[in-house]
Amino acid sequence: MGTVAAHGLCKSFGKVQALDGVSLDVPDGAFFVVLGPSGAGKTTTLRAIAGLEKLDAGSVHLDGRDATGDAPAERDLAMVFQSYALYPRHTVYENIASPLRARRCSASEIAAAVEQMSRLLHIERLLQRRPAQLSGGEMQRVALARALVRSPRAFLMDEPLTNLDLKLRVEMRTELTRIHRSLGATFVYVTNDQVEALSMADQVAVLKEGTVQQVGTPTEVYERPANQWVAGFVGSPPISLLACHAEGDRLVGAQGWTLPRPRWSTAQDGQPLLLGLRAEDLSVEQRGDASLPGELYGLEPLGDRTVVDVQVGTTIVKVKARPTVTGTPGERLQVTVDLDRAHLFDADTGLSVSEAGR
Amino acid sequence: MAVSVDEAVSTGPARDRGRPARRRGGRGRSVLEVALLTVLAVVMLFPVLWMIETSIKENRDVYAVPAEFFGFTVTMEHFKDVFVGPDGGRSALSVAFLNSVLVAGASTVLATLLGVPAAWAYSRFAVKAKKDQLFFILSTRFMPPVVVVIPIFLMYRQVGLIDSKLGLILIYAAYNLPFTIWMMKGFVDEVPSEYEDAAMLDGYTRLQAFRRHTLPLLVPGIAATAVFALIFSWNEFVFAIFLTSSDSVRTAPPAIAGLIGGTTTDWGLVAAASVVFALPVLVFAYLVRKHLIAGVTLGAVRR
Numbered sequence: 001m002g003t004v005a006a007h008g009l010c011k012s013f014g015k016v017q018a019l020d021g022v023s024l025d026v027p028d029g030a031f032f033v034v035l036g037p038s039g040a041g042k043t044t045t046l047r048a049i050a051g052l053e054k055l056d057a058g059s060v061h062l063d064g065r066d067a068t069g070d071a072p073a074e075r076d077l078a079m080v081f082q083s084y085a086l087y088p089r090h091t092v093y094e095n096i097a098s099p100l101r102a103r104r105c106s107a108s109e110i111a112a113a114v115e116q117m118s119r120l121l122h123i124e125r126l127l128q129r130r131p132a133q134l135s136g137g138e139m140q141r142v143a144l145a146r147a148l149v150r151s152p153r154a155f156l157m158d159e160p161l162t163n164l165d166l167k168l169r170v171e172m173r174t175e176l177t178r179i180h181r182s183l184g185a186t187f188v189y190v191t192n193d194q195v196e197a198l199s200m201a202d203q204v205a206v207l208k209e210g211t212v213q214q215v216g217t218p219t220e221v222y223e224r225p226a227n228q229w230v231a232g233f234v235g236s237p238p239i240s241l242l243a244c245h246a247e248g249d250r251l252v253g254a255q256g257w258t259l260p261r262p263r264w265s266t267a268q269d270g271q272p273l274l275l276g277l278r279a280e281d282l283s284v285e286q287r288g289d290a291s292l293p294g295e296l297y298g299l300e301p302l303g304d305r306t307v308v309d310v311q312v313g314t315t316i317v318k319v320k321a322r323p324t325v326t327g328t329p330g331e332r333l334q335v336t337v338d339l340d341r342a343h344l345f346d347a348d349t350g351l352s353v354s355e356a357g358r
Numbered sequence: 359m360a361v362s363v364d365e366a367v368s369t370g371p372a373r374d375r376g377r378p379a380r381r382r383g384g385r386g387r388s389v390l391e392v393a394l395l396t397v398l399a400v401v402m403l404f405p406v407l408w409m410i411e412t413s414i415k416e417n418r419d420v421y422a423v424p425a426e427f428f429g430f431t432v433t434m435e436h437f438k439d440v441f442v443g444p445d446g447g448r449s450a451l452s453v454a455f456l457n458s459v460l461v462a463g464a465s466t467v468l469a470t471l472l473g474v475p476a477a478w479a480y481s482r483f484a485v486k487a488k489k490d491q492l493f494f495i496l497s498t499r500f501m502p503p504v505v506v507v508i509p510i511f512l513m514y515r516q517v518g519l520i521d522s523k524l525g526l527i528l529i530y531a532a533y534n535l536p537f538t539i540w541m542m543k544g545f546v547d548e549v550p551s552e553y554e555d556a557a558m559l560d561g562y563t564r565l566q567a568f569r570r571h572t573l574p575l576l577v578p579g580i581a582a583t584a585v586f587a588l589i590f591s592w593n594e595f596v597f598a599i600f601l602t603s604s605d606s607v608r609t610a611p612p613a614i615a616g617l618i619g620g621t622t623t624d625w626g627l628v629a630a631a632s633v634v635f636a637l638p639v640l641v642f643a644y645l646v647r648k649h650l651i652a653g654v655t656l657g658a659v660r661r
Contacts, residue, residue, distance in 0.1 A: 077559060085555065088575070089574055101560075102566075
């Protein structure tokens with residue numbers, strides 16, 4: 001049981017405005033991911049919720065109660081740090097037991113809880129070691145166990161998988177999702193990895209320079225980015241953006257190409273626009289009624305697929321293609337566009353000019 | 359006791375500076391190096407050797423011309439005189455040594471008790487004008503004691519701290535405090551604040567978190583800092599000679615100095631007292647050496 005609500009969080013470090021009015025509403029039991037590049041204020045947001053950072057303005061409500069001035073210990077939250085912050089002088093057992101010791105649990109309760117946690121995370125044989133004798137993945141599990149050993153209001157996780165190698169990261173992703181499902185607890189999870197965000201989250205908040213850009217389900221954020229920046233940040237390879245404007249029933253590109261004007265767009269005639277095209281919504285193999293003329297720029301074979309770089313005017317457009325695709329640079333080709341899945345943004349404000357609820 | 363600002367507050371790993379291409383120049387150079395170092399060592403150590411010899415020579419040998427380096431009669435009489443008075447009771451010097459132990463010990467404890475929490479606070483919290491405050495704290499050490507001793511004498515006379523051990527303890531603690539804060543801040547900076555953050559989320563208060571997780575990691579730093587403070591208080595002469603006068607309060611440095619003068623000087627006694635006085639410093643310097651290595655390498659270990 002635990003809802004976390006942050007409202008209008010502001011925090012500056014000297015001249016740097018780390019948080020500029022961040023508001024988040026985390027429902028009970030949600031896996032809520034805060035996504036953003038480094039320096040976006042993700043960690044500061046999490047630390048503010050935890051009570052480790054004194055806010056310049058804003059409030060934090062936990063289970064509907066104002067906890068803005070509460071000490072971290074009074075908030076009943078657990079946190080996994082990016083550096084893990086395992087106590088170096090203590091054994092793994094003592095590390096995991098620490099939150100229970102702070103709450104004056106009996107020795108038998110502690111032993112039982114630590115044993116249960118170490119089984120859940122497969123670290124039974126590490127209990128008598130010290131953090132210095134653990135590998136990165138083991139430290140990560142111990143840090144997780146220390147957070148999970150009691151049942152707090154919510155779990156805060158600060159890029160817990162960032163320091164792991166790729167294979168372990170993928171494993172832990174699945175494991176964390178499993179743990180979340182089995183506990184049914186509220187997770188607030190900070191990451192700069194959009195794959196983590198899209199694969200694990202119920203809800204994603206995209207953060208940039210201390211402001212929330214968009215909050216929504218992973219599908220919403222990916223399919224209907226609120227602005228050009230979110231569209232560019234979420235998705236790999238990154239979305240291709242082409243300058244254009246609407247003219248009658250056509251979309252006219254700055255480099256002379258034309259496409260049918262999408263019906264879902266709310267753009268005005270002559271308004272400077274950016275057409276956002278995701279690599280998987282483009283094709284160099286199939287024919288369709290909407291296409292862009294271009295020149296093959298290069299191929300990036302990725303094993304399961306090949307990304308074809310096509311130069312349209314002066315812009316490089318990335319197109320996802322089958323791994324068998326071939327071509328020579330300089331070759332002229334047509335890029336077929338799935339206009340129903342394209343995005344239009346105002347070139348000046350960056351905001352989406354799509355009809356709501358498309 | 360030269361700890362530069364950068365060493366005391368370094369955030370990055372300690373780097374090994376000043377060892378560029380020592381091998382250059384080859385054999386001739388290293389012979390010259392050894393020769394020069396030998397000369398230097400002899401010059402530096404000769405007074406120490408002379409002190410030790412004098413302390414175990416009989417009085418007539420002390421004044422022998424030419425001086426006798428070897429073959430004099432060894433006596434422990436002077437060492438006995440350091441501790442036992444002519445009447446068989448406790449000597450004035452032994453009282454002075456006890457005073458020194460008390461004053462140096464108490465002032466070090468006081469400076470450490472105040473300085474370590476202050477250093478922690480300066481390291482961990484956002485304090486307004488932190489750099490200016492730290493500079494101000496350090497600036498109190500810019501003046502040599504002799505500059506401030508007159509005003510302090512006048513102030514002490516007003517409040518009745520003249521010729522009291524408490525007065526010396528307070529002034530030494532005040533003098534050691536900036537040093538303790540600066541040196542300890544460097545050590546605290548090296549301990550990640552996340553341990554405390556994690557402990558607070560575990561359910562501890564900030565002070566409990568500091569006591570449980572940060573303080574134990576600071577012990578080597580505290581030991582090194584305290585030994586420096588102890589050596590300063592032990593050796594201090596200017597304040598001691600100005601602010602104390604009676605035998606029951608005086609510390610060892612002015613007491614030993616007081617042996618010299620008058621019509622005759624018992625050099626044997628002076629030397630023996632000096633040896634006794636130097637021993638604790640030697641022991642502690644050895645301890646500092648060990649801890650200083652720990653202090654220097656603390657930042658070099660990747661966490």
